Amino acid sequence: MAPTSTPQTPFGRVLTAMVTPLTADGALDLDGAQRLATHLVDAGNDGLIVNGTTGESPTTSNAEKTELVRVVVEAVGDRAHVVAGVGTNDTRHSIELARAAEKTGAHGLLTVTPYYSKPPQEGLLQHFTAIADSTELPVMLYDIPGRSGVPINTETIVRLAEHPRIVANKDAKGDLGRASWAIARSELAWYSGDDMLNLPLLSVGAVGFVSVVGHVVTPELRAMLDAFTTGDVRKATEIHQKLLPVFTGMFRTQGVITTKAALTLQGLPGGPLRLPLVELSLEETHQLKIDLAAGGVHL
Numbered sequence: 001m002a003p004t005s006t007p008q009t010p011f012g013r014v015l016t017a018m019v020t021p022l023t024a025d026g027a028l029d030l031d032g033a034q035r036l037a038t039h040l041v042d043a044g045n046d047g048l049i050v051n052g053t054t055g056e057s058p059t060t061s062n063a064e065k066t067e068l069v070r071v072v073v074e075a076v077g078d079r080a081h082v083v084a085g086v087g088t089n090d091t092r093h094s095i096e097l098a099r100a101a102e103k104t105g106a107h108g109l110l111t112v113t114p115y116y117s118k119p120p121q122e123g124l125l126q127h128f129t130a131i132a133d134s135t136e137l138p139v140m141l142y143d144i145p146g147r148s149g150v151p152i153n154t155e156t157i158v159r160l161a162e163h164p165r166i167v168a169n170k171d172a173k174g175d176l177g178r179a180s181w182a183i184a185r186s187e188l189a190w191y192s193g194d195d196m197l198n199l200p201l202l203s204v205g206a207v208g209f210v211s212v213v214g215h216v217v218t219p220e221l222r223a224m225l226d227a228f229t230t231g232d233v234r235k236a237t238e239i240h241q242k243l244l245p246v247f248t249g250m251f252r253t254q255g256v257i258t259t260k261a262a263l264t265l266q267g268l269p270g271g272p273l274r275l276p277l278v279e280l281s282l283e284e285t286h287q288l289k290i291d292l293a294a295g296g297v298h299l
Contacts, residue, residue, distance in 0.1 A: 249291020
């Protein structure tokens with residue numbers, strides 16, 4: 001049974017984009033995935049993204065993606081929204097992943113802007129529409145031009161929001177002005193996809209976060225969100241400022257690299273990375289420890 005959702009918060013409010021735990025030889029650690037998912041939900045997440053970029057989706061097979069959705073749904077699907085990343089730069093491939101995720105029990109789909117191909121806005125419109133048409137699951141767009149090379153323009157977002165199953169957007173565009181206009185005109189549920197901008201995006205209408213740092217500071221993110229929602233902006237700002245070293249430290253390099261290092265430091269499932277990603281050096285790990293400690297994270 002899927003957890004409760006509302007039109008305003010279709011996927012919950014605090015979601016972590018979960019890493020994919022691997023064993024020492026680089027295989028999927030399915031038991032570790034279940035333990036990590038349980039830990040994250042116990043910490044306060046009401047949603048998890050599986051098979052996103054932080055889950056090393058470019059290097060996992062279709063079968064591995066399906067297995068990850070299955071075990072995470074089995075572990076926490078009655079307590080949290082399990083959203084499957086299905087975005088690729090091949091619409092047909094994305095549709096295959098979407099249908100597999102639906103059959104495996106996912107509660108929703110995350111669809112990133114097609115990367116590398118740099119399609120025009122009409123191509124984006126047709127791509128996202130085709131994916132949304134392919135299943136009965138609600139869809140969260142993922143707008144991250146820094147990775148994909150192409151933004152989803154406001155006019156395109158407004159048109160996509162007319163689709164009954166496109167209900168949300170994960171915003172990693174880093175443009176509060178564009179976000180303000182898109183939120184006002186589309187009425188999509190808006191989720192911050194950039195941890196440093198979690199609080200600023202709330203101020204222009206976001207409803208929650210899709211976070212990487214949620215691996216280590218979910219209770220603080222929840223407290224910041226609750227403080228802002230109840231009108232205690234000063235407290236929310238204090239929490240935001242306390243977390244600045246964490247935001248900075250976790251993104252000195254790719255978030256999945258630092259996240260797996262942080263999980264290892266905390267004795268949680270994470271494991272190695274698949275090439276072309278590589279683990280932190282000793283110096284980088286030392287700096288990560290300093291950053292996390294400055295933000296109040298106990299290792």
